[in-house]
Amino acid sequence: MSNTSLLSTIESLPTELWCEVFEFFDAIELYHTFGNINSKITSILSESIPLYFEIGTTTDYDFSSRVILPTVNNLENVKSVKFDQEFQIEEFFTIWPIGGFSQLRCLSLVYLGALMSDCSILLLEQLSTLTHFECLRIRVGCIANYDKCLKRLLELIFVENQVFHSLKHFVFQSYPNSNFLALPTAGKPTKLKSIALPSISLGQFVQLFPSIPHIEYIKINYLFVDLDTIAALTTPSSNSALPKLVELNLQLNRYATFENIEFLLQQVPNINQLKFKCHYCLINGNKWEMLLARNCSKLQKFELIFYGDYFDALPIFIEVQSSFSTTFWLERNVQLEHRDKTRHLLVRFKV
Numbered sequence: 001m002s003n004t005s006l007l008s009t010i011e012s013l014p015t016e017l018w019c020e021v022f023e024f025f026d027a028i029e030l031y032h033t034f035g036n037i038n039s040k041i042t043s044i045l046s047e048s049i050p051l052y053f054e055i056g057t058t059t060d061y062d063f064s065s066r067v068i069l070p071t072v073n074n075l076e077n078v079k080s081v082k083f084d085q086e087f088q089i090e091e092f093f094t095i096w097p098i099g100g101f102s103q104l105r106c107l108s109l110v111y112l113g114a115l116m117s118d119c120s121i122l123l124l125e126q127l128s129t130l131t132h133f134e135c136l137r138i139r140v141g142c143i144a145n146y147d148k149c150l151k152r153l154l155e156l157i158f159v160e161n162q163v164f165h166s167l168k169h170f171v172f173q174s175y176p177n178s179n180f181l182a183l184p185t186a187g188k189p190t191k192l193k194s195i196a197l198p199s200i201s202l203g204q205f206v207q208l209f210p211s212i213p214h215i216e217y218i219k220i221n222y223l224f225v226d227l228d229t230i231a232a233l234t235t236p237s238s239n240s241a242l243p244k245l246v247e248l249n250l251q252l253n254r255y256a257t258f259e260n261i262e263f264l265l266q267q268v269p270n271i272n273q274l275k276f277k278c279h280y281c282l283i284n285g286n287k288w289e290m291l292l293a294r295n296c297s298k299l300q301k302f303e304l305i306f307y308g309d310y311f312d313a314l315p316i317f318i319e320v321q322s323s324f325s326t327t328f329w330l331e332r333n334v335q336l337e338h339r340d341k342t343r344h345l346l347v348r349f350k351v
Contacts, residue, residue: 027051027078028060031068051077056084061092069096080106080135090118098126106135113141116149124149128156128163135169143179143198151182158187158211167192173221174198180224187211194218201226202260209241209267218242219249225256247273254279254308258287265295273301280308280316283345285323293328302332303348320345 025033030049034041051072055061072078078101083089089109098104107127111117115138127133143150156163157170168191172181181200187210194217201224212218245268252260256278265271274296282288283306292299306320317338324334324347332349339346 026054027068028054028063031063049077050079052079053081054084055082055087058087061087065092065095075100076103078104080104080108082106082108082137083110084108086110086112086118088118090120090123093123098123098130102130103132104130105132106137107133108137109139111138111140114144114147114150115140115153116144116147119149121149121152124153124156125163128160131166133164133166136167137169137171137173139173140178141175143174143181145179145182154182154184157192158190158208159184161188165191169194171196172198176222180204183208189213196221198222199224202256212242213244215242215245217247218245221251223250223252223256225253225260241267243268243270246270249275251277252279254281256282258282258284258291262291262295265291269295270298271296272298274299275303275305277305277307280306280345282306283316283320283323285320285326285329285347288324288347289326289328300351301349303346306345306347307343317345320347 030051051068053064053068055064069075075096081101081104089111109119111119127136138153140150157167170192171194173196174181178198181198181204183200183204185207187208190211192212192215195212195215196219198220199222200220203226205220205223248264248268248271250264261276261278261282288304292302317336320336324336329349332351334347334349337346337348338344
């Protein structure tokens with residue numbers, strides 16, 4: 001087949017077919033692969049294709065900002081931007097103002113230091129006004145008490161009305177041993193369906209409940225139980241606070257009690273998947289059986305990880321085997337595992 005015939009065949013393919021093919025590529029792969037084939041495809045790329053940017057290297061950053069975006073006639077086609085490393089994010093959105101991405105659905109940001117290291121309050125406020133924005137992921141190197149950008153972000157999400165009204169997924173991560181995240185005390189009901197947070201206190205977590213009535217998934221990397229708040233958070237609750245929650249993943253510090261855990265389980269009557277990481281002091285299969293049987297009638301997947309720096313592995317593992325061997329656990333095909341390197345003991349089942 002001649003080059004002229006091949007070109008003619010490509011040109012004759014309908015735009016709808018090209019659009020279906022292009023859906024399998026992120027923006028950088030798409031332009032590297034198809035960017036210079038012919039004028040028809042160039043026109044389709046610049047006018048009609050949803051664009052999903054995954055910026056993982058400096059080359060990706062430069063190619064996105066200097067090559068792809070200048071050729072895009074309709075910036076509303078940009079649906080997501082994901083930064084896998086720290087770049088000049090503020091510079092990026094100065095060249096390409098975030099207000100121009102009016103159909104943006106998802107944004108992922110990375111900062112090696114605090115959020116304010118390369119982020120402005122103006123950027124966050126502009127982001128909060130996007131009417132189709134659904135997913136925000138941020139990873140920082142540390143949580144700083146003086147971080148005004150972080151404080152403003154949390155106010156925009158959890159306090160102020162008429163902003164972030166379409167946000168459904170919020171993931172905020174920090175490196176271990178960072179400060180605790182300070183959430184606003186006065187909240188508004190949000191539309192959040194999933195949330196992941198770093199280190200926060202149990203009291204702050206409970207104060208968050210009224211702001212997340214539609215939540216379906218929660219992950220807290222480190223939930224700190226303060227001895228001063230234990231008594232106030234063990235009173236049985238008559239009304240569940242999070243009736244739509246189906247998946248919960250928490251790591252608890254060594255001061256957490258079975259009363260704290262039962263209080264939390266009372267808030268989530270429709271929980272389907274449950275994961276706890278807690279201290280060895282909570283090894284007691286009978287109490288866990290009682291808690292699950294009483295509060296988690298819909299539970300199908302359960303994982304319990306025990307940790308601690310001091311223990312004699314073999315006697316504790318034998319204790320776990322004995323403690324989790326009742327009919328309740330056997331009917332659920334419970335699995336027990338000892339991980340010597342991490343000093344973890346695992347109890348799990350999947351119905």
